[in-house]
Amino acid sequence: MxxxxxxxxxxxxxxxxxxxxxxxxxxxxxxxxxxxxxxxxxxxxxLLAFRWVGPAPPERLAIATGPAGGGYAEAGELFAKALRDAGIEADLVATRGSTENLDLLRRGEVDVALVQGGLAKDEEPELAGLVSLYLEPLWMLATTPITGLAELRGAAVEMGAEGSGTRALAEQLFEAAGVSVEARGGDTETAVASVQSGEAKALLRVAAPRSALVRELIDSEGGLVPASLERAEGIARTLTFLRHVRVHAGSIDLSAGEPTRDIETVAPAATLLARKGLHPAVIGLLVESAGIHFSSRGVLEDEGEFPSLALLDVPPSLAARTALESGPSFLYRAFPFQIAALIDRLKFxxxxxxxxxxxxxxxxxxxxxxxxxxxxxxxxxxxxxxxxxxxxxxxxxxxxxxxxxxxxxxxxxxxxxxxxxxxxxxxxxxxxxxxxxxxxxxxxxxxxxx
Structure with a gap:
């Protein structure tokens, strides 16, 4: 060693x-x-991919409808129920009518509004069309037969309150026809009494054929008679947001025979408009609800004719077009709304x-x-x-x-x-x-x- x-x-x-x-x-x-x-x-x-993740659906939504008891108020309740079932609170804002609804929507005080066709402009940078829902004929009632707008020249006409869709449409019609009238805006009860007493010569209202308002007007004591509108087809071709329609005799109430004869008139569409930027999932939900409640055959509508992208005053949003043409995606068919919306956001x-x-x-x-x-x-x-x-x-x-x-x-x-x-x-x-x-x-x- x-x-x-x-x-x-x-x-x-x-x-x-x-x-x-x-x-x-x-x-x-x-x-x-x-x-x-x-x-x-x-x-x-x-973090890089998160830039493409969209916002979550809103927790609350405001919908402008119309006067209590009217057709828009009823439609608003249907949409509100669909939203609430999906976990979104819906506030229904009662108004005097379509003009006020449109103003609220433009100012951003509501997110969605039911608006009578023909009131919005072609260029509404802050608005997007969703769908048209059904036709709303113009009803012209009087105690004596009337056939055209020219017969009302210089007379007092009950044409709805300021802010209502009826007032806006009546003003457009009389202006296009070159007829000046004395415009009155009493409520329905006051307007009926005014025509019955002879203070006003006619009463104009825009309403769905089987709405409570139309039944009230036709059944009113004093015999208000719905009149046909002369040259209705020409009016519809001049004011392109209108459609020439015929309300067939007995189609409102067959047992009572109302109306007693065919009525030729024009009809705008009840439309659903929204602020641009409304969440696509909410748009899809509203369009789906419209398809459930407004696709059946009506007095004026064929089966499946509505909801539609036709008769919208402003171009429809891409989300509304996709939802109407393709229906709900697999996610929204397979999962509850909130879960589907979360997955839809996170897929990016x-x-x-x-x-x-x-x-x-x-x-x-x-x-x-x-x-x-x-x-x-x-x-x-x-x-x-x-x-x-x-x-x-x-x-x-x-x-x-x-x-x-x-x-x-x-x-x-x-x-x-x-x-x-x-x-x-x-x-x-x-x-x-x-x-x-x-x-x-x-x-x-x-x-x-x-």
Whole structure:
């Protein structure tokens, strides 16, 4: 035994061997080093994709309807129920009629409004059309037969309150016909009494054929007679938001025979308008509700004719067109509204993330294996470097003994190396190979000997 190879004294260590680190702690540290950068890349991708995630549907919506008991008030209740069933609070705003509804919508005081066709302008930058719902004929009633607007020249005419759709349509009609009249705007009861007493010559109202208002007018004591409008087809072709219609005898109340004869008149459409920017999911919900309640055959409408994109004063929104032509998407058929809306929003986030995460998860396991095996294989590099140095220098026995002691230090340092149990076999193989090389160096065997 050489001096360099003398045995260790009691209590003496070859080197200060560091305390081995817990394998679980080492594993957690490796996992953190591996997954932290991947999580950071994923987070950055999520933040980038979030730019394309739309807003959530509103929790509350205001709908402008019309006078209590009118057709628009009834329609508003139907839409409000559909919204509430979907978890959206709906506030119904009663108004004097379509003109006021349109003003509220323009000012942004309501989100959706029922508006009589012909009142909005072609260019309404803040508004979007949703659907037209049904036809609302113009009813002209008097105690004596009237056939045309010209017969009312200079007479007092009950044409609805300011802000009502009837008043707006009557003014357009009389202006187009070049007829001046004395406009009156009493409520229905006052208007009927005014015509019956002779103070006014006629009463004009826009209302759906089977509405409570029309029944009230036809059944009123004093015998108000609905009259046909002369040149109704010509009027409809001049004012293109109108449609020439015929209310057939008995179609309102067959048992009572009302009306007693066919009535030729014109009719605008009841339309649903919204502020631009209304959430597409809410638009789809409103269009779906319109399809449920307004698609059946009526006095003037054929089966499936409404709801429609026709007779809208402003262009329909893309969401309304898609909802009407394609119906609810799979998401909204398969899931409750709020869940479907959430998935619909997040799809623009999920798809890019999946595209990003798939390759990241593909490279993560090989990268982890490389990190663990690198911790073992770097020792082979140190051993090979030592062997190469000794071989090139044609080492003496003393140099070989010193190299063997250096390998002893390597062995001590290996106790501080921690790897997961699944890689323990490679660590023990390294220690076995280290022992073989150390023994060859001590015995002077191998390719290093001179």
């Amino acid at each position: 050489t001096a360099q190879e003398k045995p260790l004294e009691a209590g003496e260590n070859r080197s200060k061997t560091p305390e081995p680190e817990s394998p679980d702690r080492e594993l957690r540290r490796d996992l953190l080093r591996l997954w932290a950068p991947l999580a950071l890349v994923t987070l950055m991708g999520a 986030l999920i798809l890019p993330l999946m595209t990003l995460l798939f390759p990241l998860f593909r490279i993560a396991p090989p990268l982890y294996r490389w990190r663990i095996r690198r911790r073992i294989f770097r020792w082979y590099g140190r051993i090979l470097a030592l062997e190469k140095r000794l071989h090139e220098a044609q080492a003496t026995p003393e140099e070989l003994a010193e190299a063997a002691r250096e390998l002893d230090r390597f062995d001590d340092e290996l106790y501080a190396v921690s790897v997961p149990l699944s890689y323990a076999d490679e660590l023990y193989s390294l220690r076995l190979h280290l022992k073989m090389v150390r023994e060859d160096m001590r015995s002077g065997r191998g390719r290093w000997a001179s």
